[in-house]
Structures are given as structure tokens and as C-alpha cells.
Amino acid sequence: MSSDRASLIRDLSDEEARAALVLKWGDTEPGTIPAWVAEMDYEVAPVVREAVAAAVERGVLGYPPLDRAGGTVAEAYAGFAQRRYGATVDPAHVLLTADVTVGVRVALEVLSERAPMVLPVPAYDPQHGLGKVTGLEQWSLPVDLDGDDYALDLDELDRLLARGARTLLLTQPHNPAGHVHTRAELEGIRDVVTKHGARVVSDEIHAPLVLPGAEHVPYLSLEGTADHAVAVVSSSKAFGVPGLKCAQIVTGDDATRDRLVDTPLAHNDSWGSLGVVAAEAAYAHGDAWLDALVERLDQQRSLLRSLLAEHLPEARTWPLEATYLAWVDLRAYGHDDPAAPIRAGGVRVTPGAAYWPGLAGFVRLNIATSPERLTEIVRRMGAALD
Structure with a gap:
């Protein structure tokens, strides 16, 4: 360095x-x-710390605006996604949520059919409780631990969806495997999911932390995903501010966004004013x-x-x-x-x-x-x- x-x-x-x-x-x-x-x-990161310190000095310690639209954070994230991933994101399709786990829960509750969800394992530990919280039965999709790399078994995913599962909870980049799904892998997942009319909720919190030799491909950047998927993103892991509570749900079309916006406020609230400041600073200047x-x-x-x-x-x-x-x-x-x-x-x-x-x-x-x-x-x- x-x-x-x-x-x-x-x-x-x-x-x-x-x-x-x-x-x-x-x-x-x-x-x-x-x-x-x-x-x-x-x-x-100094740009984030200084922005938060300045906001505290101004007294920005009250409630954030109740509008779930992403506002300045959405604009900043759209610029970040274009620079870092070459992805086009419509700021009007970006909504605020408290953190990624909350965003995933909201997406499962509002968008998913009342049918089993598929969770590839190993999986980030809070995800194991989402089935119980949302009332969706969890069907595990084990990954071969003796292989040389993390790889989803698309044949088994196909069988699980054929049996009645209707949502895949995708974590990419993966925690704890550290795997970055290639475009070809994601296209394979998309093809299986669309074959069965299922949905994808893509947890992409670690996308900013892709290391040299790999490339993050946002799931929603693939053709044919806008109507059946959302991504949940945040600056919290990359910039070290998980306690400030501000993640984003990225939707691919107006209909999906409107379904999320039309839910009662109590279903998706509690992001913080300082979290909004930190996220905007990270995405715009970090x-x-x-x-x-x-x-x-x-x-x-x-x-x-x-x-x-x-x-x-x-x-x-x-x-x-x-x-x-x-x-x-x-x-x-x-x-x-x-x-x-x-x-x-x-x-x-x-x-x-x-x-x-x-x-x-x-x-x-x-x-x-x-x-x-x-x-x-x-x-x-x-x-x-x-």
C-alpha cells in the first residue's frame, strides 16, 4: 500500500x-x-466521522423525516453504485430501512408469498431466525463443504422451488464464505427462480468490500430481475457504522417500491438521523x-x-x-x-x-x-x- x-x-x-x-x-x-x-x-473513515460530528454539533439528534423515500441518501447511493459497480440505480427506487436484517425481514413479509423460503447454508446467523419471525418455513440449501469453493447447487434449488418454496434469500457477497457470485452464477440463479415464479431477496451489505480479483454484480443489474427481486444494502460494514442505523432497500420497478411504501410506517421505521448523515457521507465522499x-x-x-x-x-x-x-x-x-x-x-x-x-x-x-x-x-x- x-x-x-x-x-x-x-x-x-x-x-x-x-x-x-x-x-x-x-x-x-x-x-x-x-x-x-x-x-x-x-x-x-474521517469523512464519515466528521460529518456525524458536525451533525451532532448542529443538534441533529431528533427523528428523521418519516418519508421512506431515500432522498439524499438514495442519490448518493446511486452515484456510488455507478462508480463502484457500473450499475444504474434509479434513486426513486431506493427506500430507507433501519438495517439490513430489518430490510430483509420487511421484504420477506411484504413481498414474499406465504410459502417456504430457501436459505443457503452456511448463512449469516441472524438470517436463521427470519423464518420464525416472518412466519415462513425455512428450507436449507446446504453447500458442499468439501469443495474447493462456495457453490450453490442449482439442481437442488430447482427441486426446492418445485416442491413449493417461493423465495430465495441470497447473500452476495457471502458471509461467512467470502464468496463473490459471478455474473454466470447469478444468471443461473435467476433462470431457476424465474422458471418457478419465485422471488429473490439479495443481501448485498458486503458489496463494497469485494477484494482484487473479483467483481460485484448487483443482482438487480441482471436483465429480467426487476419484477421479482430487491437488494438490501448499507454502508455500515464497509465504513464501520452499524450502530447508526440506516440501510437501504433497492427495488427494480415502481410496483415493488409502491408495495413497500404502502405498508404501515410501524412495519418499517427506526432508521436514525445520524445514520442518514453517515450513509450520505460514505456514499458520496468515502x-x-x-x-x-x-x-x-x-x-x-x-x-x-x-x-x-x-x-x-x-x-x-x-x-x-x-x-x-x-x-x-x-x-x-x-x-x-x-x-x-x-x-x-x-x-x-x-x-x-x-x-x-x-x-x-x-x-x-x-x-x-x-x-x-x-x-x-x-x-x-x-x-x-x-
């Missing part, structure tokens, strides 16, 4: 991280390095910082590969194409829940069973930290499992 770009990413000290990241660090015992929840050990972050994460994934080879040579990982979350197969070390001895050894990671209930031998590891801290994390993991 060039010195100018490197200076944009500042690592938090342990003391700063414990004060700022009150869940990731504050909920982890002293002496243990937290590498679990999806927060970064980096100072918030490109340089984001470029530096992606470069840092690229370096971190290379460091992770070398550290695993040295300290955990029997570990397996899928290619980390996006996010800062590595899905690590530790079955060779003989622990059903390797997160437990790893935590006893001074590192907190997330058990794989959080993403695939009943799954043994896997963990998710957060690498968005300093090189020195990541080196110590993997060293401790190796010592704990040796």
Missing part, C-alpha cells in the same frame, strides 16, 4: 478498540483478542478511504494464508474474495467446537454452528485488524489446537 493511501487506515490500539467497539471488544474478557463479530479494528481499506484487507488475506500455513497447516479455507471474514475448516484438529479451545487460548472467534446449526469443526475469523494483531491471533489459535 502506498504511504499516502496507508495513512488513511488507522489501527485502533487495544484501549481505543475497547472503548469504541463496545460489543466486539467490550464483551470479550481482557487478555483475549476478539476476532468474532463483524466490526473492524480501524478508526472510522471512495478514497474505501480504496485504502480494500487494499489493507487484500494484504490481510495474504497474511492470513501465510500464517495458517505456518501455525495451522491442516486448516482449509475457501478463497476469500470479499469481506474481512474468513470461513476456516478446522475439522482436521479433532474438535467439534474448535472455538472453545481457541477462546481458552486467548482468541474469540465465532463457532461455525452459528452459521449452520449442528455443524462441527468450523469457525469464522475476522481479519479486519492490524497485521501484528492478526499474527498473534493465528499464533494463539495454532497453540490452542496443537
Whole structure:
């Protein structure tokens, strides 16, 4: 990383991280390095921090406007999507929501038929509760854990939709697999979904964090998707502001947007005024910082590969194409829940069973930290499992 770009990413000290990241660090015992929840050990992008600080100085602490239309955030996101993904987004089709999980829930409740939903597993842990919350039965679509890469089984998706499922909850880029769906993969998914008249809800929160060698293709940018899909996006993961509560639901046509707008306000509210400020600043002015972050994460994934080879040579990982979350197969070390001895050894990671209930031998590891801290994390993991 060039010195100018490197200076944009500042690592938090342990003391700063414990004060700022009150869940990731504050909920982890002293002496243990937290590498679990999806927060970064980096100072918030200056353009975002300064915009929020200025808003607080102005007293912007009340309710945001009740209009669910995206307003200035929608305009900023449309520009961001064009610059970063080459995608054309109509700002009139962008709505506000509190966060991505809320946006996905709202889309499932308002747009989906009262029929089973398909959830590929492993899956981001809060998604496992969405079926119960929305009253939709969840049908899992397991991914082959022994393959060399994450790949959806389109034949099995076809069978599940033929049996009566009517919604696919797609996470792309994927958490925890770190996979970026190619255009060809997404076209295959689209073709199966449209064959059965089903719907896609695409969680694209990690889209800004696609690493060199891969390219994010928004699902709605594909021909033939506008009438059966929505995407839920946010600046929160890429810019480190999940506590400010402002995500966006991107629709592909007027009819879908109108169905979401026409729901009672209580069904979709609670985004925050400061979240609106942060999102607009990130989308409109955060490109340089984001470029530096992606470069840092690229370096971190290379460091992770070398550290695993040295300290955990029997570990397996899928290619980390996006996010800062590595899905690590530790079955060779003989622990059903390797997160437990790893935590006893001074590192907190997330058990794989959080993403695939009943799954043994896997963990998710957060690498968005300093090189020195990541080196110590993997060293401790190796010592704990040796």
C-alpha cells in the first residue's frame, strides 16, 4: 500500500478498540483478542466521522423525516453504485430501512408469498431466525463443504422451488464464505427462480468490500430481475457504522417500491438521523478511504494464508474474495467446537454452528485488524489446537 493511501487506515490500539467497539471488544474478557463479530479494528473513515460530528454539533439528534423515500441518501447511493459497480440505480427506487436484517425481514413479509423460503447454508446467523419471525418455513440449501469453493447447487434449488418454496434469500457477497457470485452464477440463479415464479431477496451489505480479483454484480443489474427481486444494502460494514442505523432497500420497478411504501410506517421505521448523515457521507465522499481499506484487507488475506500455513497447516479455507471474514475448516484438529479451545487460548472467534446449526469443526475469523494483531491471533489459535 502506498504511504499516502496507508495513512488513511488507522489501527485502533487495544484501549481505543475497547472503548469504541463496545460489543466486539467490550464483551470479550481482557487478555483475549476478539476476532468474532463483524466490526473492524480501524478508526472510522474521517469523512464519515466528521460529518456525524458536525451533525451532532448542529443538534441533529431528533427523528428523521418519516418519508421512506431515500432522498439524499438514495442519490448518493446511486452515484456510488455507478462508480463502484457500473450499475444504474434509479434513486426513486431506493427506500430507507433501519438495517439490513430489518430490510430483509420487511421484504420477506411484504413481498414474499406465504410459502417456504430457501436459505443457503452456511448463512449469516441472524438470517436463521427470519423464518420464525416472518412466519415462513425455512428450507436449507446446504453447500458442499468439501469443495474447493462456495457453490450453490442449482439442481437442488430447482427441486426446492418445485416442491413449493417461493423465495430465495441470497447473500452476495457471502458471509461467512467470502464468496463473490459471478455474473454466470447469478444468471443461473435467476433462470431457476424465474422458471418457478419465485422471488429473490439479495443481501448485498458486503458489496463494497469485494477484494482484487473479483467483481460485484448487483443482482438487480441482471436483465429480467426487476419484477421479482430487491437488494438490501448499507454502508455500515464497509465504513464501520452499524450502530447508526440506516440501510437501504433497492427495488427494480415502481410496483415493488409502491408495495413497500404502502405498508404501515410501524412495519418499517427506526432508521436514525445520524445514520442518514453517515450513509450520505460514505456514499458520496468515502471512495478514497474505501480504496485504502480494500487494499489493507487484500494484504490481510495474504497474511492470513501465510500464517495458517505456518501455525495451522491442516486448516482449509475457501478463497476469500470479499469481506474481512474468513470461513476456516478446522475439522482436521479433532474438535467439534474448535472455538472453545481457541477462546481458552486467548482468541474469540465465532463457532461455525452459528452459521449452520449442528455443524462441527468450523469457525469464522475476522481479519479486519492490524497485521501484528492478526499474527498473534493465528499464533494463539495454532497453540490452542496443537
